[in-house]
Amino acid sequence: xxxxxxxxxxxxxxxxxxxxxxxxxxxxxxxxxxxxxxxxxxxxxxxxxxxxxxxxxxxxxxxxxxxxxxxxxxxxxxxxxxxxxxxxxxxxxxxxxxxxxxxxxxxxxxxxxxxxxxxxxxxxxxxxxxxxxxxxxxxxxxxxxxxxxxxxxxxxxxxxxxxxxxxxxxxxxxxxxxxxxxxxxxxxxxxxxxxxxxxxxxxxxxxxxxxxxxxxxxxxxxxxxxxxxxxxxxxxxxxxxxxxxxxxxxxxxxxxxxxxxxxxxxxxxxxxxxxxxxxxxxxxxxxxxxxxxxxxxxxxxxxxxxxxxxxxxxxxxxxxxxxxxxxxxxxxxxxxxxxxxxxxxxxxxxxxxxxxxxxxxxx
Amino acid sequence: xxxxxxxxxxxxxxxxxxxxxxxxxxxxxxxxxxxxxxxxxxxxxxxxxxxxxxxxxxxxxxxxxxxxxxxxxxxxxxxxxxxxxxxxxxxxxxxxxxxxxxxxxxxxxxxxxxxxxxxxxxxxxxxxxxxxxxxxxxxxxxxxxxxxxxxxxxxxxxxxxxxxxxxxxxxxxxxxxxxxxxxxxxxxxxxxxxxxxxxxxxxxxxxxxxxxxxxxxxxxxxxxxxxxxxxxxxxxxxxxxxxxxxxxxxxxxxxxxxxxxxxxxxxxxxxxxxxxxxxxxxxxxxxxxxxxxxxxxxxxxxxxxxxxxxxxxxxxxxxxxxxxxxxxxxxxxxxxxxxxxxxxxxxxxxxxxxxxxx
Numbered sequence: 213x214x215x216x217x218x219x220x221x222x223x224x225x226x227x228x229x230x231x232x233x234x235x236x237x238x239x240x241x242x243x244x245x246x247x248x249x250x251x252x253x254x255x256x257x258x259x260x261x262x263x264x265x266x267x268x269x270x271x272x273x274x275x276x277x278x279x280x281x282x283x284x285x286x287x288x289x290x291x292x293x294x295x296x297x298x299x300x301x302x303x304x305x306x307x308x309x310x311x312x313x314x315x316x317x318x319x320x321x322x323x324x325x326x327x328x329x330x331x332x333x334x335x336x337x338x339x340x341x342x343x344x345x346x347x348x349x350x351x352x353x354x355x356x357x358x359x360x361x362x363x364x365x366x367x368x369x370x371x372x373x374x375x376x377x378x379x380x381x382x383x384x385x386x387x388x389x390x391x392x393x394x395x396x397x398x399x400x401x402x403x404x405x406x407x408x409x410x411x412x413x414x415x416x417x418x419x420x421x422x423x424x425x426x427x428x429x430x431x432x433x434x435x436x437x438x439x440x441x442x443x444x445x446x447x448x449x450x451x452x453x454x455x456x457x458x459x460x461x462x463x464x465x466x467x468x469x470x471x472x473x474x475x476x477x478x479x480x481x482x483x484x485x486x487x488x489x490x491x492x493x494x495x496x497x498x499x500x501x502x503x504x505x506x507x508x509x510x511x512x513x514x515x516x517x518x519x520x521x522x523x524x525x526x527x528x529x530x531x532x533x534x535x536x537x538x539x540x541x542x543x544x545x546x547x548x549x550x551x552x553x554x555x556x557x558x559x560x561x562x563x564x565x566x567x568x569x570x571x572x573x574x575x
Numbered sequence: 576x577x578x579x580x581x582x583x584x585x586x587x588x589x590x591x592x593x594x595x596x597x598x599x600x601x602x603x604x605x606x607x608x609x610x611x612x613x614x615x616x617x618x619x620x621x622x623x624x625x626x627x628x629x630x631x632x633x634x635x636x637x638x639x640x641x642x643x644x645x646x647x648x649x650x651x652x653x654x655x656x657x658x659x660x661x662x663x664x665x666x667x668x669x670x671x672x673x674x675x676x677x678x679x680x681x682x683x684x685x686x687x688x689x690x691x692x693x694x695x696x697x698x699x700x701x702x703x704x705x706x707x708x709x710x711x712x713x714x715x716x717x718x719x720x721x722x723x724x725x726x727x728x729x730x731x732x733x734x735x736x737x738x739x740x741x742x743x744x745x746x747x748x749x750x751x752x753x754x755x756x757x758x759x760x761x762x763x764x765x766x767x768x769x770x771x772x773x774x775x776x777x778x779x780x781x782x783x784x785x786x787x788x789x790x791x792x793x794x795x796x797x798x799x800x801x802x803x804x805x806x807x808x809x810x811x812x813x814x815x816x817x818x819x820x821x822x823x824x825x826x827x828x829x830x831x832x833x834x835x836x837x838x839x840x841x842x843x844x845x846x847x848x849x850x851x852x853x854x855x856x857x858x859x860x861x862x863x864x865x866x867x868x869x870x871x872x873x874x875x876x877x878x879x880x881x882x883x884x885x886x887x888x889x890x891x892x893x894x895x896x897x898x899x900x901x902x903x904x905x906x907x908x909x910x911x912x913x914x915x916x917x918x919x920x921x922x923x924x925x926x927x928x929x930x931x932x933x
Contacts, residue, residue, distance in 0.1 A: 270659065274652055375764065379733075379931065388694060388918060389735045389930075390670065391764075408682060410651070481648040483674060488647045526653060530605075530639050530660045 214564045217555075227557045232503075235549035242545050252532055260531050261524035261542075271527070273411040275519045277481060280414045281306070281473040281490075283515035285497035287425040288469030290506040291462040294429070295455075296442040299463055301348060301363030302470040303494025304370035305341040309471020310478040311374050312340025314485040317400035318382050318393055329399045333475055334417075341471015342464040344370065349463035353456040359463075367494070375487050382485065392486040402480035414476035421469060425508035438462060470494060503550060518543070604628075604838055605662035606640040607653055609669040610767060616792030616811040617766065617828070618642065621668045621691075624830025631835050635842055646671025651678055658683045664841045666834070667691065670735075676700060687846050689837060692737065694917065698848055703833055706854030707737060708744040708916065710826035710862060712890035713879050714808050715748025717823050717865070718786045719756055720872040721806055722749075728779025730772055730789040730796055731762045734931050738790045740919040742926065744890040745788065748879075750925055759784055760928050769795035780805055786823075797821060806867060813863050824876070825863035832858055852913065856884045891916060898922040 243261075244254035265271035285302045292299040313333035320329055348362035375391070384394040402412045429435040441448040441455045448455060473493070478485055500518055504511030525539025606625055610618035625638055639662060644653045650672050657665050658679055666689045667676045673693040680688045680700045688700045696702055718727050727749065731738050742760065749756040759782050761775040772791050776799035779787060787800045787807040794817035800807035801818040809815070809825025833853065840846040853859035862880060865873045882888035893905035898921060906912040922930060 270655075277652070379764070389733070389739075389920060391733060395674065477648055481651065483678075486646070486671070488645055488671070491645045491647055491649055523652075526641065526656055527660075529641055530656055533639070536641070536643055 216562055216564055217559045218562050220558055220560050223557050224560070227553075231553035231556060232550060235546065235553045238549045238553075239542070239546045242549075243542055246538070246541070247534075250534065250538070252534060257528060257532055257534065260528045262520065264527055264531075265520055265523045269406075270409065271523055273406065273409040274523050275516060276415045277410050277412070278519035278522055279512075279515040280412075280418045281477050281493045282497050282500045282518060283512055284414075284418045284421055284473040284476075285470045285494060286500040286504065286511045286515060287421055287508050288466035289497055289501040290425070290504070290508065290511060291429070291438060292466045293501060294442045294506050295438045295458050295462045296445070297349070297352075297459045297462050298360045299345065299348070299363050299466050300360050300498070301345070301366050301494070302466065302497055303490060303492065304363070304367035305345050305467040305470035306474035306477075306490055306494045307367075307370040307374050308344040309337035309341035309467075309474030310485060310489055311370070311377060311474075312471065313337035313475030314382070314393065314396075314478055317396045317479065318485070320400065321394055321397055325397075325399060327399055329397075330402065330479065333400060333479060334472055337475025338468040338472040341474065342468035344471070345463045345467020346460065349460050353459055359459075371487075374485070374489075378485055378487060384484075393484045395484050396479055400479060401483065402476055410481060412476075412480040414473075414480050417472070417476065419512075422508045422512045425511075429508065434461075470497075499547060503547075521546070601637040602635060602664070602838070602842055603660070603662040604636055604638045604841075605657035605660070605665040606638065607644050607650065607657070607665070607667045607669075607672060608640055608642040609644065609646070609671075610792075611642050612640070614767065614792065615794060615814075618668070620812050620828040621666075621830055624828075624834045625666075627831025628834040628838055632838055632842070636838055644672075651675035654679045654688075655682070658686045663687065664689065664838060664846070687841060687848075696848055696850060701837075701848045701850065703837075703849075703851040703853075704737075705828055705859045706852055707826060707860065708740045708890055709854045709883050710860050711741040711744040712748045712883065712888075713862060713876055714788060714824065714826070715745035716752060716879050717868060717872055717876050718745065718788065718808075719749035719752030720875065721823065721868055722753070722756065722786045724783050724785045725753060725756050726783045726785065727756065727758045728776065728782070728784030728787045729758050729760045730775045730779070730787070730791055731760055732766050732791050733764060734762060736917055736919040739922070739930065740891075740916050741790055743919065743923045746923055746925055747890060747895070754925075756925070758926055758928075760926075762931055763791060765791065767792045769793040772796050773799050776800060776807075777803075794818075809863060815863065815866070820867060822863070823867055824865050827861045827863055829858055829861045852917075854883070855880060856886070896924040898924055898926060900924065 240258060247254040247257040265275060285306060289299060289302055313336045316329060316333045316336055347366060348359045351357040351362050352359040378391045378393055382393045384392055402414055405411045405413065437453045438458055440451065441453055441458050445455065478489055482489055500511055500515045503514035521539060521543055528534040529536055608618040608621060612618055612622040629636065629638060639657060641653045644650050646669060654665060654667060654675055664687045668691045670692045673690060673695055676688050676690045677695055677697060677700060680697050684699060690700060690702050692704045693702045729742055746758055759779050761778060763771045763775050765771060772793050773795040776787050776796035780803050785805050787796050787805060789796045789810050792811055794814045797807050797809060797814050797818040801821040806823055807818060807821050809822050811828050813827060814825055815822045865876045889910040891911040893910055895903045897903050906915055
């Protein structure tokens, strides 16, 4: 008897739907074993991770706050990835968006500027992110440069630019030389939705982006073109779709959303521009995009789920003294199982009884 | 399936109840750490302080810490999580937690907060820090004595007053030994990045420095100095094992006594917001053993330390001449006052460099 992995004739739609659930199930089993080894009660540990954060309004808000940038960036990335354009630099576009929007906040600081400031900041953030994303896109279309490399390298450029600005020209004059701008004025701050919490308008904007993304990809000709260019480039060429134009478009959309996420984060939860505004959102969003199968609704669910693991992990650190590293192990195991289970969409396991002829030949 | 679920819920509730009961009668104290507790520098020392406090008050106190909390958007949530979990006193141990600490403190007026190295306070937010410049002065004396090239190498993190006052204290001390002493400064713009710190140390040695000092947290510079056969000072913690023949001394941050004092005050109900800035006398700074130097230098270092503890020597004794040749206003009578040191944004005479961004 022999266990082999063989290619399916066509993708299994049942498995495609069930595989994330299998992955989560396997993750929970593995984590239970891990908790037991650490000497913690697995049921209460999993309860702290997954149930407790869902039971009070504070934690739910925090999950939404954490998921907001991840989902917004991931939706943009899904456009790129569907079109086979590999934007790895969302982190940089996030930072540039934050910088461009903050420019207005810094310039209007202390003046009696009106309520137009915040919308203008969001717009600037989106434009900045889009223009920044167009650099690797143009290099690819014009010179054939690998967008994976150029977009990734531009992350470091953005990081250093932000660094320079908050240490030099934009530094808070009353901040004792610490690398940060002054706190933004109220008109330059994203409003809080629920008094006493941290849920902000950005979460609503993200939901709108999810809907817009779903409509654009699912119901419009442009969305169809994007998917065809990615899935069947030759067919797209015969169809007369301009793949270069689509690369520019998807990069611009992706950059705009990442940039908007950046300025929302700075003008919302952070409140000022400083180095380290992103704990790697642009990279984590890549995981979110794929966990959500490049589908806007899937991305929303994946983003919320990943946020849940962050919040739950923190509560587990507090309530059960479970180390931070376990949260990271947990996220790694989850990804591993998702990828492993996904292989079952295209492949299947089969038991083959080894025939005597073959075994004698091998001997 | 339903039964399993029911059993799971019951177990969950039971676990929750038993957990709640055991923790109810102890005072809960929380800590937010910037790095991992194993960083051998800044966070490590804070955690030693926590453990020292527990050693004395462990029967009345329960602590919780969150490590590796970045100074970005996550820190406010982490602080609030500790407050929500019932911690009554919360130490936030890095400058970047200043605004988040103040924001959370407004929402939880009954929780007390202690923010390390910040300058904004509130009714329920204290600040605390060490007079690191005192240790720097002793290092300056030693460096002035042992340097053969007359060039010191200084690795700066950020050009904030704490770091600038450290450079000035070093130079004022070294100038009392060798009036022509020079200092080369490299800003690495990070508190902890062993690669950058090592590169900076190499560059400084290439520029002729034979004594390396740092205001960053890793032992990388010490290791480079050891390889090149130069001398160096440790930072934050004892780094002698990274340079047994290299480390002259190290300014060690000793937070234990302060944490013990403040937790005691919380237990007694006498906690009030303060701005505490302690030095060698209160043992918030402790100098590592003076090694790898001649006996007369060691003696001089010990005398300097004793004089600072006794209050007979102030590192910023007037008159002080700034880099531009003008005398600095002496607001503290015989020496600069604390406000001038906490906001220090000028170099003293003899430093030929420029403060970045100034």
